[in-house]
Amino acid sequence: xxxxxxxxxxxxxxxxxxxxxxxxxxxxxxxxxxxxxxxxxxxxxxxxxxxxxxxxxxxxxxxxxxxxxxxxxxxxxxxxxxxxxxxxxxxxxxxxxxxxxxxxxxxxxxxxxxxxxxxxxxxxxxxxxxxxxxxxxxxxxxxxx
Amino acid sequence: xxxxxxxxxxxxxxxxxxxxxxxxxxxxxxxxxxxxxxxxxxxxxxxxxxxxxxxxxxxxxxxxxxxxxxxxxxxxxxxxxxxxxxxxxxxxxxxxxxxxxxxxxxxxxxxxxxxxxxxxxxxxxxxxxxxxxxxxxxxxxxxxxxxx
Numbered sequence: 001x002x003x004x005x006x007x008x009x010x011x012x013x014x015x016x017x018x019x020x021x022x023x024x025x026x027x028x029x030x031x032x033x034x035x036x037x038x039x040x041x042x043x044x045x046x047x048x049x050x051x052x053x054x055x056x057x058x059x060x061x062x063x064x065x066x067x068x069x070x071x072x073x074x075x076x077x078x079x080x081x082x083x084x085x086x087x088x089x090x091x092x093x094x095x096x097x098x099x100x101x102x103x104x105x106x107x108x109x110x111x112x113x114x115x116x117x118x119x120x121x122x123x124x125x126x127x128x129x130x131x132x133x134x135x136x137x138x139x140x141x142x143x144x145x
Numbered sequence: 146x147x148x149x150x151x152x153x154x155x156x157x158x159x160x161x162x163x164x165x166x167x168x169x170x171x172x173x174x175x176x177x178x179x180x181x182x183x184x185x186x187x188x189x190x191x192x193x194x195x196x197x198x199x200x201x202x203x204x205x206x207x208x209x210x211x212x213x214x215x216x217x218x219x220x221x222x223x224x225x226x227x228x229x230x231x232x233x234x235x236x237x238x239x240x241x242x243x244x245x246x247x248x249x250x251x252x253x254x255x256x257x258x259x260x261x262x263x264x265x266x267x268x269x270x271x272x273x274x275x276x277x278x279x280x281x282x283x284x285x286x287x288x289x290x291x292x293x
Binding site: 019021023024025026028029034035036039040041042043046048049065068109110111112113116120 | 185189192196197198199200201202227228229230231232233234235237239246248250252253258259260262265268270271
């Protein structure tokens with residue numbers, strides 16, 4: 001069984017939010033989103049952490065992380081682009097979920113395409129402030145999986 | 146119908162063409178963006194661990210070195226890229242010319258992947274062999290040798 005199976009309790013219409021980093025150039029010069037927010041090689045499985053809108057508000061996502069913005073996609077968008085959506089609540093973040101590449105992406109030949117398409121579907125709901133200063137990362141446990 | 150070449154391509158990566166080959170084309174050589182891009186890569190390489198708030202490590206030394214190498218190889222033949230950090234310790238370059246998008250992602254181990262997108266509905270993605278200059282040339286020529 002996959003360690004992060006798709007969670008049918010997360011409906012397709014649920015919004016999934018992810019923090020945006022301007023200092024890492026995740027926003028293009030024209031103000032649109034690059035594909036970078038939906039790529040993550042931190043884990044071998046390339047899981048992308050998100051926050052479920054049914055559990056956390058935008059303010060919750062931003063709390064303790066000054067200098068970041070927020071983008072959102074629907075769970076249906078993720079599923080339509082070969083990602084399972086798995087709940088992965090953490091002690092400090094009950095809204096935490098992960099986008100899990102499906103076996104269709106396991107060849108590694110479609111993952112960038114999927115990230116590109118997800119970024120096109122995503123909506124920026126909070127613009128990161130314009131600054132090149134490093135974000136002040138809160139002194140809390142990291143959320144990565 | 147033949148395609149009008151409007152950009153020099155990157156044949157010079159393997160064998161520098163005669164100067165005359167560039168007489169009728171516009172070089173993208175622009176030291177201002179090149180220096181800016183190198184500076185951006187260096188800045189991104191200094192991001193601290195957890196820079197993405199999701200536990201990413203810093204950009205690796207291997208990715209940093211490979212990114213600078215790519216810029217040096219491509220600087221003369223491509224317009225200004227969008228340069229960003231990839232969670233997990235990589236760096237990505239992206240160009241958008243009309244309907245064509247090319248992304249070159251330098252992985253944490255220094256390997257390079259590419260994505261080509263045409264009109265946002267035709268995609269090609271693979272690992273780029275840095276031991277095969279023709280492979281890199283093919284991707285960049287696809288981007289720059291076709292009018293938008």
